Amino acid sequence: MNGSLGTLTSPRVVAVLDRIHAAAAREDDAAKARVRAREAEVGARLSQAQRYALYGDAPQAITRAVGELVYVLTLGQAGKCVVEFGASHAASTIYLAAALRDSGGGTLITTESRLGKVHLARRNLADAGLSDLVELRVGDARQTLRVLAEPVDLLFLDGRNDLYTDVLELVEPRLRCKALAVADLSADDPDLLSYLRYVRTASNGYLSIEVPLGSGVEVSVRTVASGPRLIGPDDPRGLSLSTSTTERRISCSPMPAPPAELGERIYARARLTGEFRLRSGATSNEYFDKYQFESDPRLLREIAEELVSLLPAGVELLAGLELGGVPLAVVVSQVSGLPSVFVRKAAKTYGTCRLAEGGEVAGRRIAVIEDVVTSGGQVIESCRQLHDGGADIAAVLCVIDREAGGRENVAAEGLDLRTLFTMSQLRESRVTDPARP
Ligand SMILES: C[S@@+](CC[C@H](N)C(=O)[O-])C[C@H]1O[C@@H](n2cnc3c(N)ncnc32)[C@H](O)[C@@H]1O
Numbered sequence: 001m002n003g004s005l006g007t008l009t010s011p012r013v014v015a016v017l018d019r020i021h022a023a024a025a026r027e028d029d030a031a032k033a034r035v036r037a038r039e040a041e042v043g044a045r046l047s048q049a050q051r052y053a054l055y056g057d058a059p060q061a062i063t064r065a066v067g068e069l070v071y072v073l074t075l076g077q078a079g080k081c082v083v084e085f086g087a088s089h090a091a092s093t094i095y096l097a098a099a100l101r102d103s104g105g106g107t108l109i110t111t112e113s114r115l116g117k118v119h120l121a122r123r124n125l126a127d128a129g130l131s132d133l134v135e136l137r138v139g140d141a142r143q144t145l146r147v148l149a150e151p152v153d154l155l156f157l158d159g160r161n162d163l164y165t166d167v168l169e170l171v172e173p174r175l176r177c178k179a180l181a182v183a184d185l186s187a188d189d190p191d192l193l194s195y196l197r198y199v200r201t202a203s204n205g206y207l208s209i210e211v212p213l214g215s216g217v218e219v220s221v222r223t224v225a226s227g228p229r230l231i232g233p234d235d236p237r238g239l240s241l242s243t244s245t246t247e248r249r250i251s252c253s254p255m256p257a258p259p260a261e262l263g264e265r266i267y268a269r270a271r272l273t274g275e276f277r278l279r280s281g282a283t284s285n286e287y288f289d290k291y292q293f294e295s296d297p298r299l300l301r302e303i304a305e306e307l308v309s310l311l312p313a314g315v316e317l318l319a320g321l322e323l324g325g326v327p328l329a330v331v332v333s334q335v336s337g338l339p340s341v342f343v344r345k346a347a348k349t350y351g352t353c354r355l356a357e358g359g360e361v362a363g364r365r366i367a368v369i370e371d372v373v374t375s376g377g378q379v380i381e382s383c384r385q386l387h388d389g390g391a392d393i394a395a396v397l398c399v400i401d402r403e404a405g406g407r408e409n410v411a412a413e414g415l416d417l418r419t420l421f422t423m424s425q426l427r428e429s430r431v432t433d434p435a436r437p
Helices: 011-042 048-056 064-077 091-102 116-127 161-174 190-199 260-270 289-292 297-309 325-338 377-388 406-412 423-431
Strands: 081-085 107-112 132-137 150-158 177-183 206-211 219-224 271-277 282-286 317-321 338-343 365-373 392-400 417-422
Touching: 011 048, 011 064, 011 091, 011 116, 048 161, 064 091, 064 150, 064 177, 064 219, 081 091, 081 161, 091 107, 091 116, 091 132, 091 150, 107 116, 107 282, 116 132, 150 161, 161 177, 161 190, 177 190, 177 365, 190 206, 219 417, 260 271, 260 289, 260 297, 260 417, 260 423, 289 365, 289 392, 297 325, 297 392, 297 417, 317 325, 317 377, 325 338, 325 365, 338 377, 365 377, 365 406, 377 406, 392 406, 392 423, 406 417, 417 423
Parallel strands: 081 107, 081 150, 107 132, 150 177, 317 338, 317 365, 365 392, 392 417
Antiparallel strands: 177 219, 206 219, 271 282
């Protein structure tokens, strides 16, 4: 392939791709032969999981032609965010990342479940000089791709064929209109039929075509931006076969509202009853103790996952405000892979004299994280101090807006406040549950 876009033809990339394709030529046919021999032995088709066990660490790389196709498609999208299912030794990852490099940069989130391959993929990406563009998530794609902060421009599917629909279901809410889903196919594989049936049904929001390269590559363009849909058994289907996914609900909302049921559990956990003296001096027989929901590992994790979906594009650093914002920032950091700092209410007056512990904020685009905003006083004060320290504040993320003027005060400061719930929503989530007294 010729052209002035040089990454794919640079000596470093060529050397690594040659190495992977050579390994594939040596190992992939032998891996497939092991599967055929076992199938002959047992007299039945092996499941995808059984096949993958026999493939071992063989690359199973895409061909050069398919690699060049995904390079061209990614370049044509001129997008900033690509997601890949199935990195293996990173052949396809390199084609995709090369296109991002030639488009001026971006992020490629890829995922691989076999640890031996993760190691090889990392080495190959480093040797190709593309590691800076790639976030390699280790584990099962059904878990590792659950959280995607940015709209996705292209999804490349090249993992276990029977999981293509599951992975599409996870990523679909993040696919922007005109995004591409590109799936490497295998010949005559019944495990692919539910996926093909789905993307070839126009009412599901795709226009799809099979490109006859190798065993085929299904290229599907997303024709809608959002709109929840229920895939029911009466949907028109282009192909007949398995009904295993026909009952699956696909949510297509690009920025889904947090589930009311999560709000209900937060409220149930944090609302204490008894006799409490309030800051105002008055007495109350109920008290909302925000630390209760932050100390519950499951709730904290679910809240963090919801907060990740509120992160604006381009955020480089999370800043958790003392005290309640700190555990949230830590878990959002774990989920999103972004680093975090911990912001004191006032800078230390000795030693490092730091306001933010754990890293530098100067010159970095940050998201400030707080648990509850009441009047917004502390958020505003901390944001001013961070700004004075050179931070570029992209947004303030908060779990609960107590609706006590905080939203207005923070907005008046020119800050973008993004909250998961208002206190009224939490209370309403409780009263709408008929099972609750
Ligand atoms: C066909 S290979 C990918 C080849 C790679 N795209 C390339 O061109 O070099 C499929 C890969 O998906 C990985 N995989 C299979 N199931 C997975 C899952 N549930 N989550 C993450 N990776 C998975 C396998 O370990 C395997 O390395």
